[in-house]
Each structure stands twice: as C-alpha cells, then as structure tokens.
Amino acid sequence: MSSNPEHQHKCPACGATLVLDKLRLDCPSCGGTFVDGDELGAILLGADETPEIQWVDSAESTRRQCPLCEIRMHAAFLWKVPVERCGVHGTWFDVGELPKLLEAEGCPAESSELPDARPRE
Ligand SMILES: [Zn+2]
Ligand SMILES: [Zn+2]
Numbered sequence: 001m002s003s004n005p006e007h008q009h010k011c012p013a014c015g016a017t018l019v020l021d022k023l024r025l026d027c028p029s030c031g032g033t034f035v036d037g038d039e040l041g042a043i044l045l046g047a048d049e050t051p052e053i054q055w056v057d058s059a060e061s062t063r064r065q066c067p068l069c070e071i072r073m074h075a076a077f078l079w080k081v082p083v084e085r086c087g088v089h090g091t092w093f094d095v096g097e098l099p100k101l102l103e104a105e106g107c108p109a110e111s112s113e114l115p116d117a118r119p120r121e
Contacts, residue, residue: 009034009067009068010065011029011030011032011067012064012065012066012073012084013027013030013032013064014027014030016028016029016030018067023038024039030094030095031094032092032094033092033093034066034068034089034090034091035090035091035093035098036089037089037090037091040090040091041053044101053078054078054079055076055077055085057085058074058076059074061073062074066086066090067089068086068088068089068090071086073092076091079101081093081097081100082097083097
C-alpha cells in the first residue's frame, strides 16, 4: 500500500476528521479550527498589515495534539482568549474562540490583565 496523500487530520478536541479550507482545518463536528500561523495574522489583522499578535505562551502542555505533527500543543493566550498552539504548525481554536478574538481585536487587552504565564525560553 502506498501512503495516502490525502492524510486525514484528526480534530484535537473531538477526533473527527478535519476539513481543509485553504490554510485552515475546520472541524465539522465540534466547530473548532486549526489555523496556520501566517494565516492567523491575515485573519486577525488583515493581509496588508504586519502581524503584531500578542501572544502569552505558557510552558504548560495540553492534552490535545497538533493535527499535523501529533505532538502535544501548549497552552497560550492570544489577547485574553485561551488557545492551544503547536509552535511549528499553528493554533487551535475551539468553537467560538476565533469570533471572540475578532471582536476583541479592536481593544487588545492590557498586559497587566493577562494571566500569569511566562514566555517560553
Ligand atoms: Zn472537533
Ligand atoms: Zn504541529
């Protein structure tokens, strides 16, 4: 058997097969989305702007695995929204988190209100 070029990516939240939508992987079951790093900047800030995304990374790993490389993602906060990240492939958003971010984007959180999480070294 030859390897399948249409490798199926599993949803880190519910295990359903993710549907590729350009640079995003959408879960038709739970509504979560995995977004490539560059694409995330374009979604949040517009393609013409230099991405200045305010990450607060946590060293804490989560139980969820990156749909691409299957290593455990780590917890992070994007503005105030808790997300999970694979440092290589992108960011996982549960359903509703991405819209929340798009709303919050106009008023980025003051850093003093962010949870106590140290940047990764
Ligand atoms: Zn899912
Ligand atoms: Zn990965």
